[in-house]
Amino acid sequence: MVTVTNLNKDGSLDIKYFDSKGLFTAIFIALITVEIYKYFTDHKLVIKMPEGVPDFVSRSFELITPTAFIAIFFISLRYLVSSLSGGMLLPEVIMKVLAPAIGSxxxxxxxxxxxxxxxxxxxxxxxxxxxxxxxxxxxxxxxxxxxxxxxxxxxxxxxxxxxxxxxxxxxxxxxxxxxxxxxxxxxxxxxxxxxxxxxxxxxxxxxxxxxxxxxxxxxxxxxxxxxxxxxxxxxxxxxxxxxxxxxxxxxxxxxxxxxxxxxxxxxxxxxxxxxxxxxxxxxxxxxxxxxxxxxxxxxxxxxxxxxxxxxxxxxxxxxxxxxxxxx
Structure with a gap:
């Protein structure tokens, strides 16, 4: 959500990219998220609990490092895109890039x-x-x-x-x-x-x-x-x-x-x-x-x-x- 919304002047969320215009961004983020999680899992960059810990607790701890990295990554990406594009959100940039294909x-x-x-x-x-x-x-x-x-x-x-x-x-x-x-x-x-x-x-x-x-x-x-x-x-x-x-x-x-x-x-x-x-x-x-x-x-x-x-x-x-x- 952090990549597709801004706060309005009254403090409410701007949700104009929560509809179909944000669909390409959602696909893009989903693909990257899966790959990051897979990389952390394959390279064992997760918190491993002792064998006696129940599985559901152990799995929760395994999610901490990839989830933290994903959050930091997309927050950083949001501000990088905004600074390079003059305040535009990621969906706006993606839609501008894909505009010729979509319009065709x-x-x-x-x-x-x-x-x-x-x-x-x-x-x-x-x-x-x-x-x-x-x-x-x-x-x-x-x-x-x-x-x-x-x-x-x-x-x-x-x-x-x-x-x-x-x-x-x-x-x-x-x-x-x-x-x-x-x-x-x-x-x-x-x-x-x-x-x-x-x-x-x-x-x-x-x-x-x-x-x-x-x-x-x-x-x-x-x-x-x-x-x-x-x-x-x-x-x-x-x-x-x-x-x-x-x-x-x-x-x-x-x-x-x-x-x-x-x-x-x-x-x-x-x-x-x-x-x-x-x-x-x-x-x-x-x-x-x-x-x-x-x-x-x-x-x-x-x-x-x-x-x-x-x-x-x-x-x-x-x-x-x-x-x-x-x-």
Missing amino acids: MDNLFVVWFVIMLRLMFWFFGIHSAVLSPVLSPIFVQYLAENIAAKEAGLPLPHFATGGVFSAFVNFTGSGVTMGLVLAMLFGKTKRYKKVAQVSLIPGLFGINEPILFGGPVILNPILFIPFVFGSSLISLMPLALMKYGFLAKPFFDPPYLPLFFEGFLTGFDWKAPFVQIVQLILSFLVYYPFFKVLEKEELKSEAESKKIHEIFTQEDNDILEDLELDF
Whole structure:
């Protein structure tokens, strides 16, 4: 707390950085605190009590030296930052440094790049949550600013929040894969039909690991273009509509909900479900021609397997006939 607040003239605490604007500072302090505590523990720079002392008492004494150092460190850092920056607090300095990165998320091209980066991670089997430490604090700040603007009756400034990414960017799962599920469901091959049947219900709730790993989409070169490039544009479309005022900007992050409910609740705009229907249609159109290539290969493979099975079956029958003749 000592790094993010000042005393007002009336003696009260200035708490303007206790909200989302102080989130990056909290992350920064938490990381440093853990590393300091780990260093003191690894190098045994703690007060050790005799063996007869109860564990809870011993652990309390072990915390004294790292806690004292952490307090002194951040108090010193606070006054060092203040003296070098002309009285600014650490959150103010951090926000000024991160301002270009935070502000860039209001740019559609930057958001498109972020969406494609997330899909690239997924394509190579890496969960897109690896980007959450960077994106989540920005989304929380944007949501808080949108809520404040909504309460003040002002235009909402931001279109990118965690709720929007969950409802529209990850519509039916990362890569908007419901179009691929539907293509498989009405396909001609047994394997893809079974994968689609397993993937359909989870996809309605934005869970698409069954199709990502069962299709598979992961590391499938045929599906790289629709998954990374095609679906990123489909995901970006609602955000573009928000930016230019055709769709309400978000002021609420709803929990995981079935299709259309989550999108509606982000901004309580009746047009949101219709936008998601368009996303669904576009998803099917983007994935369908690439799925037909997969289906053609699968049908060819099934035909070859059937032919091999018939050959072996015939050979087995011939062997059985020969054995019967011998007897």
